[in-house]
Amino acid sequence: MAEAHQAVGFEFTVRPDGADIKLSQEVIKNIYLSGVTAWRKRAIQFKNGVLAGVYPASPSSWLIVVIAMISTLYTRVDLSLGMIDLIKENLPRLETPHYHLGYMSVQTGKVLSAILFATLLWLFLIYLLRYSLKALLSYHAWIFESHGKMSSSTKLWLSLIKMFSGRRPLLYSFQASLPRLPLPSVDDTIDRYLESVHALLDDKRYKQMETLANDFRNTSAPQLQRYLLLKSWWATNYVSDWWEEYIYLRGRSPIMVNSNFYVMDLLYITPTQRQTARAGNVVHAMLQYRRKLERGEHAPVRALGIVPMCSSQMERIFNTTRIPGIETDIVQHLSDRKHLVVYHRGRFFQVWLYTGGRHLLPSELEMQFQRILNDTSEPQPGELKLAALTAGNRVPWARARLKYFSQGVNKASLQAVESSAFFLTLDDEAQGYDPAKTGSLDGYAKSLLHGKCYDRWFDKSFTLISYTNGKMGINTEHSWADAPIIGHMWEYVLATDCFHLGYTEEGHCKGDINKGIPPPARLEWQIPKEAKETIETSYVLAKQIADDVDFHGCLFSEFGKGLIKKCRTSPDAFIQLALQLAQFRDQGGFCLTYESSMTRMFREGRTETVRSCTSEAVAFVRAMEEEDKTVSNNGTRLELFRKAADKHQNMYRLAMTGSGIDRHLFCLYIMSKYLRMDSPFLKQVLSEPWKLSTSQTPQQQLNLVDINKFPRYVGAGGGFGPVADDGYGVSYIIVGEDLITFHISSKFSSSETDSFRFGQNIRKAMLDIQSLFKPTNHKTELPLMNGVSKGHKKDV
Template identity: 60%
Template structure:
């Protein structure tokens, strides 16, 4: 307990002689360093906000403008055409400002105004350039003169190294597609699924919607698009995700796997320490804006808005709708092991804990022999069950006392870490191991993952890792960027000793992880068990077959001058038809991050071209040449669908569905 007492800055006791006050200098020092670290973080964020706000200009360009203006005035050349003199005449006269001082101030004011005007002009030009979409429709290997000119201008405008959010305010808004085009594309998407009679009935309903209901709703939609940065993303987040009352587990959350054939360290605590430290390094770069934005073709930026809530974020249950709790910063980690919850501090003296210190802390948790408290072991089943019972239990049993303090420690953590008791991974000699690995990451035991956190990092007993991510705050590519950074940093930058431990020496004076305390009444335990029954029924209903496919990959598909995405989509259509003997409405997600705050859009890959190819494949008398021809037609149609999902019907592409579209035409 000596280390724990050192963490207390001061303590006082009442004695017969009076008040006995004791001050810990070491604790005060750490409080001072933590305060300095917090203010440094705020200053960095303020600086990055300014740099992103004036991009593609820079503060040095303001100095250039100021020096150039002052030099011109010194040479008796007025670049302001009289504006400097007019500004000078408006300044107060008196002893406070001499004529020379007024001349300097007026020069600075004019230079700053001219520089800001140039910044606004360049940002407007950048937005116009980003609104160009012709590059997406260029034939492979050929580029038009207009696209070459556009790329040259984009490279010139982006000559400065951008920060993560440098392009945010310059990204174009998502256009609102016309209702007529939406209805026409909807009918086109359902035509392969309906016979003639049902299609005529659907066409009549669509026409009635287009003529009577849609015009008024479309006006509201356009009005919203004028005063919001993205007219659909907030509705998408709320109605597709946050208002869902079914379990997040399996239905919404997704997972990420480790290296299949490489395990950097078989020691659980060491692998957990390196992965956690790598993730925190990514968070630090994210806070500082040092991660460059994703760029298509190296010149077209994608929206980085979704990255803002990657850390320090939790989905809070509600009776009608959930909410997202996001904190600007969090200095601790929530850890689960063998039914017990811990709070692990990530900083010491204002500095991020190195991997050796984290390994020591995680090893202390693994060696802790204490049993779970009543109701503690299966507590996370509440996050795996339906949302309304969880919201009611949270308000009833976790809104006060030690339960609220412990729950806050989990919900306000940077992210959640589960030190799993099982061993998983790819083992060629063990059939079905990948199925068990995937199911473990997807739902685990239904009570050992905190499904409400932005993501749960899972570290298995044999050193394998994985993640389970909540979907409402962002889409899978955002977590994918983090995951790639973590795997590369863990393996190639941090590394391990020959014995598999983290490099460096731990500081044994660190206070041990804090065990979270719970006081869950019998009624709360009953609510936990009820949610667990629902979650287990859902998990047992999942049949999962996961295996590595090494026969060929996207390289071979591309050498055949075919889109890998289109290849997979037509393969799914063919497999489904051979299995079921019919087609179904197919949803493929495609991101719209080329627009500000864009998320995903719907691609309907079950097209007339796809069904024609599948029927030809099913026809015994179909010829090879005819199948090849139909396959090429389908591939180009699928390519057009993907482009349409990105750019929208307002720009002349296919299958961008209006929010007000016919209900079965939207997700």
């Protein structure tokens, strides 16, 4: 045990002539170094906290203002308009029994008054700059302008943003300057909602919905809106806290597959085939990322490289766990934790991440992980499938946690898991994309999404998964943050792993090894029979869910973003319309479609819904399915495509700028529940199923790797489980200029869906839309890249 090894450094012996105390110099040295590191860390955090707190000013600017104010005392130019004299007169004075003199000299009083005035002026200027920047960031007309066309007002706005943003902002520098999420008007939201469902309902059902909407508009909506307006003034963000609580934490069904999502490794590259070496480099890179995160030293993510995004979600990447409850879960975020928990073949190990006040080196982490692989001990009774508790229903897990894991060794071991920096699984199988192996991407995705249902701790903010062939991946709990947050960290880690840390020729981590580091410690469990039964029940349910996931990974390499942009259209709109065409061909009809859009231009913003199945999209799809294949009809289809793409882009922009539909309706519904007001309209809206749920995985948030120079160092993206029992979940990533990956999920239990079939429909829809941009005029022809279409071959 690690505790036993550390105890050797301290010996205490009682003898007849007194006590004999021996201290190990190595232990004393480690204690000293740990203390030095801790104080250095506090000092850096304090310094960066001050820098972020006074941004967009700087501490040095305070000195400039003070010097300027003191200088006025000698030039007899009163820039304070009498304020310095007023402050001097009101400074506290000390009266003595014998002398009616001030506590300080007149000159000292003037200097102190000037310093106080300069400080107040400096703080006023900070708030003026901050609110000026907030006002500038509330301007969103730039996002609605056509690509490549920028108005004079937008150019001026961008110049002002650059000027007010300072030179080297830290991660949290812009937080206080981000505007609040605006509250849309009820009329706008209802009108947009009715417009969004018009194409999906027949005349009779649409009239019924219109009646419900107008009744709501004229009765309870004004009162609910007033309360919601009050919350929007008082709270930092009127949506995010309710979204986290009611959409995620109050859900009592399993979070595995239903909520958690996954992120894949590099698609084509595996830096080393050695499992423990790859895990060592990746974990060390994560520790580097965490250190910069805690100090706030990462550069803030900015749209166009200028407009800042909210960074609040990034605070909970590490040391975070979802704790189960009877009625609702909570998200527990702790301060810096110095260990992680590793799962391997049914055993749990605690691995310390620091020694002598520093991170373990990659080579030392590799040694620790190899020690775990070499450990031949068997799982303790009930330990093998223990993590299945996090994969089953939340209430049985919450009750079991209170009853069986609230005392003794079980409590200590569970605390070690839940307080760890993150959870690592050293898997016992190989995964990854192999072009020579059919279905390799499918198996890889399912392994990341649910694994064996007991070898990932689904409650941790993320579980890092390491495979025997050196491939990696992440399973992420969704309540604490959205996909771009974990994607930001993963991009940093992969770039650091491949281009900074590297490996030896034999595939091991670089660097020396301190073999005196105590080995990983086994966590101990004493699991009673009743707890084992709960574990088995959770596992059986989780296994049913996992076995029902029908997954297909589709690599679309016929063309990518490069060609789509030559068609003068948005890549996202192009893909979304292809998904609508594929959905119609697959299901013979249209359905309510969910596309996730971010609202991180606002403080504590998360996501909004873009309802991609518009009337314009329906008209385009119907035109594509007409039998007339003449060139003239293709012109009509292209015109309809342009209208549908423009409509989609406008809706996406509205969602990004706080004028979406669904989060507003969701909050009105929650408010109606608080006020115990019944609303048939809101009930109907919130009960509508999203049979097609889509999301785009962000790429190149950090730009650490030039994919034009290193085209094979690209990620495969990530995905999620199906949202509806009879629908599809589609995640896609636009990889560079010539590749788009689709992650498609559905359920085997549905006779209406087939993920592979839907993948082929997507491929054909993409090619059919692209063919609309191939006129007979050879000067403007846009041929297919890579020659002839690859047809219906399963590209995994």
